[in-house]
Amino acid sequence: MNGFYHLGELSTSTVERLAQRALEFRRGVQPVRFAGRGLGLFFLSPSLRTQASFQRAAAKLGLDLVQLQGGGNGVWQLELADGAVMNGTSVEHVREAAAVLGRFVDVLAIRAFSGGQDLALDLSDPIVNGFRRFAGVPIVNMESALWHPCQALADWTTLDMLGVGRRAKFVLTWANHPKPLPHAVPNSTLAMALQRGMDVVLARPDGYDLHPHAMAEAKRLATESGGRLTVTNDRNAVEGAAVVYAKSWGSLEAWGDLAKEQRMRASLANWCVDGELMRRAGPSARFMHCLPVRRNVVVKDEVLDGPTSVVIDQAENRLHAQTALLERLFLELETQSKARKSSMELEEVRP
Amino acid sequence: MNGFYHLGELSTSTVERLAQRALEFRRGVQPVRFAGRGLGLFFLSPSLRTQASFQRAAAKLGLDLVQLQGGGNGVWQLELADGAVMNGTSVEHVREAAAVLGRFVDVLAIRAFSGGQDLALDLSDPIVNGFRRFAGVPIVNMESALWHPCQALADWTTLDMLGVGRRAKFVLTWANHPKPLPHAVPNSTLAMALQRGMDVVLARPDGYDLHPHAMAEAKRLATESGGRLTVTNDRNAVEGAAVVYAKSWGSLEAWGDLAKEQRMRASLANWCVDGELMRRAGPSARFMHCLPVRRNVVVKDEVLDGPTSVVIDQAENRLHAQTALLERLFLELETQSKARKSSMELEEVRP
C-alpha cells in the first residue's frame, strides 16, 4: 500500500482484512503502537468526524501528530497549477507545501473537497493529487474531490458488522439538499458496494448521473466481484434492500451554475428518505448515511431516530477503520525501514 | 459525577476534595495517568485560558486528546431545534454531532456561550444541553450560556489557597464594558460563594439583575450552607470585603437590544474597580476576575497591577482545578469499567 487514495485500488482480500481488524478494535483490541513515527493531518475543508477520528486513531497508535488547518488563520492558500506566475492570492505552491510536510512526517493525510465551479479541475482532483506527486511520503485521502475511501472502508466494516450478505441488495439513493454537494461520497459508496459484489441499485433523478469515470471504475469492480448495477430514476426501487444509503450530490449538468441546479431541484423535494420508503424496502432494511445529514430534507426524523438507522455505528467505524488502515501503513513502513537497514548492513559487510 | 455542568450539582464535600486535590497539583504532585482513555474538547466559542489549560491537563493525565473548533474552517454549524427542517445554513444536528463524538472519546468537554439575542433560547442552554442529551458520555461544561463551573471550581480553589474564611465577605460587583456579556460567570460566581457559605454582596446597577432561575439556585445553596446574600445598587458596598470580584454582564431588560443596553450604560462608566474602592474594602481585600478583562474599563491598572490582585494565580488554578476534575471523572470511569467487567465475568461463570 503506497498511501490510500481510493478503496478500489486495494485488493478485496486486503479490504476484508482491514475491515476485520477494524472490528477487532471495535471489540476493544489495542492496535500496535509506533513510537517515534509521525502522522500529519492537513485539512483544507471542514471536518468533524474525520478530524476527531484521525486524532484519536493517531493517539491510539502512539504516533506523533502534526495537524494543520488551511485557510483563515491557518496555513497559506495553495497554488496548484504547473508553471503558474504566482502574483495573485495563492501564497505557496503545492509542490513546496507537499515536499516540506513530507519531510516532517512519515504519512500525510489530506482533506480537500471539490471546488464545485470548474468540473475539469475537480475531475483532476488537484490538491490530493498534488500531494501524491510531491510529498515523497504515503498520502491518505481524507476526502478529495473524487473519492472518500476512509468512508468507504468504514462502510464496508459496518456492512460486515451487520452481517449484510455479499449478494444482498444495496440501494444508493440520491436525496434533496439545499446545496449541490461533491461526488466523492457517492462515487466511493457505489464503488465499495460493487467491490463487495452486491446487487446495487443507484436511484437518482434524471440529470443526476455520476461521472462516467466513476461509473467505469464501479463497473470494473463489479466485473471482478460479480456484483450487479441497476441505475433508475425511480426513488421507490428499494424493495428487498438490505441497505438504503442516502446521499445528495450536485448535477454534473449544472456544475458551477447554482440557478440551474435550483431549477432542477424545484420538483425533487420528495427525494427524502421517510418511513414509508423504509417500509417499502422491507423489514431487514437498514438506513445508512455518511453524516453530516440535513434532517427532514435528506431523511426524516422518523427514520434517523428509528431502529433501522445505523448512522452512529457507521460513524464510529470511521475510527476503527482508520486505525486499521494506519496500523497497516505504518507496519509496512517499519518493514521497509528494516529491509533498507539490513541491505545497508549487507553492503557494509562487502569488501 | 455524571459529567460537570454546574458546580452546585456537586456536594460541598466533593467540591472541597477537588479543590484540595487542585492545590496538591499546584504544589507539584503528579495526577494519575489514564493510558488509552480519550478526552474531546469542542470549542464553539473563543478561548485562551480554557483551551490552554484543558490541553495541558489532558497531557498531564496521559489522555488521548481530540480537539475541534466550531465555525470558520473548523466543524459544521450545528442545528439545535428538535424537528427542524434543515434547509438553511446549519449543516449538522447536535443529535448526530454529540452521538458521534461520544463514540470517539470517553469524556467530552464543550464551550458554547449564549447568543445574546433570544433570551428564552439562551436560558435553555441549548448547545451544552444538547450534548448532555445525546452524547452518551459525560459532558464537561467549559462555559455554557448559563454556567461556567470550571471557573467556579478554580475560584473555590483560589479562595482556599488564600485562606479566605468560609464566612468572609465576598463582593461580586458588576462592571462597565463596551459589550453586553453573558451571565455564565456571574451566575457561577454567585452560586459558588454562597455554596461556600460566605457573606455575599451582589452590587449591580438597577436593571442588571441576574435571572430569577440563577438567583433561586444561589439561594438554595445559601440555605444549605448558611451563606447570606445582599443585593444592592451601591457600588461602594465593599467595606470589610475579603474579596472584590468584578464582572460585567448584559441587562436582561435589553437582551438583543444593543441600543437600549448602551443607553442604560451611558451613566455607568464609574462602575470600574479602582484603588479607592479597594482601599474602601479594607487592607485584607483581594481583587479577583475571571479574565479576559478590559483594563481601565472594568478595573484600573493600579488595581490589576497592584498587590491586591490575584487574577494570575486565579487563572493558574484553572489548570489545577480541571486536572483534579478530570482525574476524578476518569477514575470513576475506570471503576465503572471494572464493575462492568466483573459482572460480565460473573455471568460467564453461571451455568
Add this chain to the structure above:
Amino acid sequence: MNGFYHLGELSTSTVERLAQRALEFRRGVQPVRFAGRGLGLFFLSPSLRTQASFQRAAAKLGLDLVQLQGGGNGVWQLELADGAVMNGTSVEHVREAAAVLGRFVDVLAIRAFSGGQDLALDLSDPIVNGFRRFAGVPIVNMESALWHPCQALADWTTLDMLGVGRRAKFVLTWANHPKPLPHAVPNSTLAMALQRGMDVVLARPDGYDLHPHAMAEAKRLATESGGRLTVTNDRNAVEGAAVVYAKSWGSLEAWGDLAKEQRMRASLANWCVDGELMRRAGPSARFMHCLPVRRNVVVKDEVLDGPTSVVIDQAENRLHAQTALLERLFLELETQSKARKSSMELEEVRP
C-alpha cells in the same frame, strides 16, 4: 539561554553546537525526552512549516503541547499598549495573556508578524516583546516583526550541511512580490551570514534598505566574526557566490502606503532569480529561500525545480534546528530546577 529572540544574542559557539546537534537529529539521532514539561505554541500569524515543525519537535521531545491560534475562532484579540482604556475591539491585554500562559507551560513560542502599517510600532516588536516582558517563562520567537531566529538557525544548519565555507560569498537578493512583506527574514538572514563571518552581498533596489537598527546589528556581528558586507543595487552582483538567497520585503519609505509601494515596484519585476542569474553566480552556487515562495515572481521554476535549489532541505532543517533549540532550553530548565531543589534542601538542613 533565556528564551530565543534573535540568533545574534547567542554566542557563535552556542550556535555552532546547536547546528551540529540539528545535523545529528537529521541523521536519526533521537533527542532527550522531557516527561511532564510543557511547551506552548501561540500563532497570531499564519504558518505551515513553523506549525508543523514545532508540533513534531514537541512530540519528539516528549513535551506536553499546548497550541493556540489567535484571531478568528481562536483566542481573543490582544491589546498591547500600556495604560490603554480597553473599550474598543481588543479583549485581552498581553500582560494577562502572557502571564497566564506562562503559568500553564514551561516555554512559550510566539509568532506575530509586523502589521506593516505603523513603522514605529513594528520596530518595537510589540507582541513578542510583550510576551517576553510578562510571561515569566522563556519565550521562543517563531517570527516576530523584526526577527525570525528559528529560520536563521535552520539556515546556519543548512550551510553547515552543505559544507559552505565560513568565508564564502553569500548573496542576499531582494526579489519582486505582489505584496510588501515584513523584514524579519532579511534582517535575520543578513545577521546570520555575517555572524558566520561570510563575504555577504546585500543586493536590493534603491529604496529597499533594511532598517538602520538591523544593519547596525549585522555590522556588529560582522566585526566580531570578521565577515564583510557589501550593499549594492546591482542584482547581477552574484559572481562566485556559494549561496544566492532570495527574499522579498517592503520598502521602509512606503510602509503602510500600498500605492507608493506599487509605484516603486513597477520597474522591478526583473528582480526574479532565474537560470541566467544562477549561471552567472557560478557552478557551485546554491539557491536558498525560507518558503513560502511565489513561483515565477520571486524565482523561476527552472531554478526552484533545478539541481541548485536546496529549499526543501532548508525547510527540513527547521525541524532539526528547533528540536536542538528546544532540547537545550529544556535541559537548562532541568538544570535550574535541580539547582533550586538542592539549594532548598540545603536550607532545610541548616539549623
